[in-house]
Amino acid sequence: MYNLRLLRNILPIAGHAHPRWLASQHKRRPQPGSLPPDRLEQLRSDLFERREELSGAEWTEVRQSLVDGYKHINGHNVDAVILGVCSAPNQLALAKNYVEFLRSRGSKPNAATLGRLLRVYNAAYHERPLSEAEQSEILQICRSLQAEHETLDASSCENVIHGLVATSGDDWQRGVPLLEMMKVTSTPSVAAYSALTEKAFHVASPEQELAWLLLEEMATARKPPKCEVYLALLNRLANETAQLPAQLSRLLQFLERHEILVSQRVAIRLQELSSQVPQLLHTRTTHLGALGKCQSCQQHLQPVAISDEEFRQLSECFLERVLIRRDVFQRSTPEEVARFKKFVEKTAPYDCVIDGLNVAYSTGTKKTPQQMAKLVATVVRHFREQDKRVLVLGREHMRNWSKQAMHYVHSNASLFLTSNLSHDDPFLLYATLRSGQETDFFSRDLMRSHAFHLGTELKPIFRRWQQEHQFSLVTQTQTGQIIVKEPVRHRLCAHQVAGTWHVPYCAQYTPHPTDSFEVPANWLCIQLKEQTTPATKTKTKTTR
Template sequence: MKKVFYIGKTIYNRTTNSYLSNSVRYLSTQTFELTKRPLKVEKEYKFIKADIVPSVISDRKIATIEDWKAIRDKLLKSECLKLLEEIKISSDPGAGAYSAIASSAFTNGENELGWKLLNEAISDKNRSPLPRSYLSYLEQCEKISSVAAFVVEVEKLFEFFKQHDIKCDDEVAENIDRIYKKFNRNPKITRIDARGSCLNCKQKLNKFELSQNEFENLKNAILKNVIVGKNVFYRTTPSELKHFQEFVADMKQYDVVIDGLNVAYCIGTKQSPSIFVSLLASVVKHFASHNKKILVLGRTHMQKWPRKNWNYITENADTFLAESLSQDDPYLLYCALNSGLNTIIVTKDLMRSHLFKLKDPKLKVLFNQWLMQSQYQLKYVDNRGRVFFKYPLPYIRTPQKHKDCWHLPLIEDYESSQDKWLCLK
């Protein structure tokens, strides 16, 4: 006797991304709801096309497993993709919508469609796919009988992670670990030592290497899309912009570019101006003692800080002070990029909002890696004025392959400061 499922209900709100996401959950084999009564499908599910329903649903308005698969497969392509296009007319589909359809595509063996949607989400729409899309793909990989075929398919996921610099969340990492063990492989959640070597396999991870040509391409893309892109200077006065242009026209190359307020506020914004200027002066002193050419970017109100330390800053570093309401991130990026590949940037700001303005996926990855390898993050200044930084890692924290071994970074746990990796041999 065939097992029978009654078709459940979904939320209907065509104007939201959640409708599409919920509709796809309804269409997938994993999430449809079992009810206690037959439902009149054509009446209660207006989004199902009339020409689809009669061919796959019996007169009693219930679906067998085989019938359900036919409904799912047809609706996946006809309705969900159509709804995705409809959403694009008035807004951008969210990560949930893309992930839901991609997840169902992988579940139904439509891998090409799944990857197409995930690449569109992350490359064109700056939407980070949700873990469930990766989990659905892993479920299909787990069904493969041949170890060699499994490796080929699962490495497509790892290459996607590498291409877009994606870190695994715990659930995805745990599933990869479990499936690898099922295929008699040797996965291990581990750490990387201070020299950049994996504690599990002893392989040394790659350093960040950016050619001069890549740097110039990155620099030009950032200047075009971030610095002088649409509305970047919408809070900057014409006179200030002119002042900055005059400043950079004669700007020398700096070894260090400091985000003044970010450093000053490293222990909070409730401190006194004397604390703010003392912290900034200590950082300037640290680099000045190493004969570095220093630029401090800040705001005009910083000139009102206690005179002694402020005078030390201006005597040992060049300064550019923007108006208090201006955006200073574009100035910081411009000056750092103009100073060259090896310039140190002192800030805790990850500048993710600027990353999203780059369209090319490769440039996004390069920008993020360049920033991570150039960035010194102030941790604290002790009572003797000694400065302690979080320095760039001696390796790039991105998915990478060495011979037959993959290393996948996990999403950072900022509370425990643990740098966890998945080592896959």
Template structure:
């Protein structure tokens, strides 16, 4: 019997006991270097042209920092060069290290070269013929060495071979890897990317569907490869058709491109003569470049009912949230739901109260919640408040107002109340409003059907209001849902493609404007 992480292969002869020993401390290594500006400059400005450069760099680092040891300095530097995209330095370092030790490359150095060449190809746009041949030679050396390979070495060989003319070998290795474990996102992405580059769209789209079914996130290399392959076409209509297929596939999986992928798309659009520009969408859902009003895609009734049913079965029941509370609470909640017909606002009572912070008095909390209830009552809404039993001890003047103007359900103080809140909002219908600042992401993962995950996300994005401030005069300010759906959209003239901008250091993600690419079809 072989271990979970090892498999006997026709073409490999190595076993390392299943330990992911390389790359395990990557984050720790980089953090160490970031702590010392001198070290960062030293490594970032290094030029590795011979063995003397290797030894000089190691000695300088060891003399300037006690964080590194002589027995791990080589591994640390190679990983740092890889992560900081100093690919040539990383490869040169490995080359001279091999010359210095006069030994064959160990498994770590072989794997690291596969990784470096993979990322170098997509960073530089291509590899030389000699680099591609070296990757194949590394693979052949592994074949000669052992008959068993761990899963990480399989994965890294796939990455390396995927950027060579021998990319079809990846498919055999990929099937071998599946016998050990579920392949990672980067592994799926590498094979999908090379399939697109080499014209095997059927394979690429099949693996794309499989990847999303397994809830894995695609890497940018897929989109870089896709856009790069489209440069082969001179027919703009064909390019638009191919782009539409990709955008539809992204929409179906609620996936938004990264800023890096948009930059690759812009290279294609420039190359093919399309007109485009970065854009923002205003609070009314209109593009500030072309004026097109974006659409809001609502769930149809059947989709919503299926989501509601599955949420109750998989989140309320499936997560067994009632282990921490009175078993009768579920029955009490179900009885409560029978009285909620016609209600259209569900308020997360404690979450709203705590916008003032967690160290305020019950007077402050009850006053805030009462003002939010009053806001919706004045709009002729029927309000439900979900909270916890200790809230009944709040000042009676405010609590009487809350309980007389809203239907109230209070869970035990130790209960998990988010699932109650979400299911109550779902039970009130697809047009009900949910008032909470909690993003509720943890409950998304309990849903098994990927389509229901997307429906849940879209429903929440469209129906959730977040209280941002309550003024002294009682005016309640909200962060309202977008009046449009943040997916790729188009009309007869333009495409609008949303993309994610990575936050700068210390920048809050919520403060970053939502960016779009506005692209003319003609």
């Protein structure tokens, strides 16, 4: 039998001092996946990872110690917590052993517990093929969960989806309506979307369209697909090389449309695929030199600039929202907007529009009004020295800032002050777009909501326009000099130049990629060749 004294040492005992995290954690309903790493990790490594089963007495002890030792663990959630701790692919036997223990003492595992068990089956499925018996256990659990509740909550839906995709028949397709069910309360999670999309890419051809549909849907909802989704497609293409040129080009276009960076894992798989079918695909890792020159093929990446026609569409759409839908200047009064428009008609066009408050605060908010005013004046001087016509947007309270610096701003730029409650970016975008295609703006704001509200078609055009025209302040040196971040003039996402794809990738998958315009350090230079020989289906074995 396991040494119960060791177990007592691992777990905190009721009444003893608790770690500080408990103070903030115990009020929220805990999710097993988000448990504090310290002692539960120790339980995992010192006990669970060494055993395939525990005796009834040991499980009772583990269960009771957790309930006694952690304020946020109670009789209702302790079982899911335990299964959350033994969730590694090789701990399926132990997880099942725990559920058997629960049943043996006459208690019925709740939905959260069974859901956790399905996740352990899924983890095992990603390591090895599941046996027939294991698959029917999964289906049995899914059926019982669905039979008990007409509508499942989002996390149960996600768990059932993870169970269904781990089986080999058509049952996984029952996950699609569950995804719809999740939409009743919120946007389905990346995990749920990814699990289904991965499966749809993995199985036979007719489901490919479903996979592409889900991929598009999740990207539009700003849920970046997990690496496994792309890997499932690439593994499939390794076996069905006839489809490779068309499907891979579809994938690259998808990455371009949604400005998605794949991870290094996916980049490596692409290179492997390339060495497997060199007649179809040629892939090199590369870096960019000055002015966006690919060090592999020596071509320059495409300029980010948009066409005259695209600019016309963009500014018309934005101005239409200002004039007709009136949902842009939401925080300003109609009088203020009218006064601003009149001001712009009189003083435009500008070469650069500066968000004064954004500049003032960009080196920290603890500056004196004098320092902030001086900073704005320095940025104005930066553009005046290049003979640029400048508009500075500010707030009423800036009138009280340093007279001398504000006097410089006033006499070297047009200055428009809005009420202290207004948002600055609508004014900034209006004045910049109204001034024409060559006009730049100065702000660190990422303009996310404006990009979003323009809709799926105009959003990428807005982002390219933004990248080409946005300047911002990096820092101010000790001597008062400013360092200005200038726009990167070439494209930063996957795109094609003269038949060659350039695809940026990042070290690791992140569910929340930044919207800033940083140049990715790592790129792939990919040449997709047309299939010249008759389509052949090769039976190469691949690893998942």
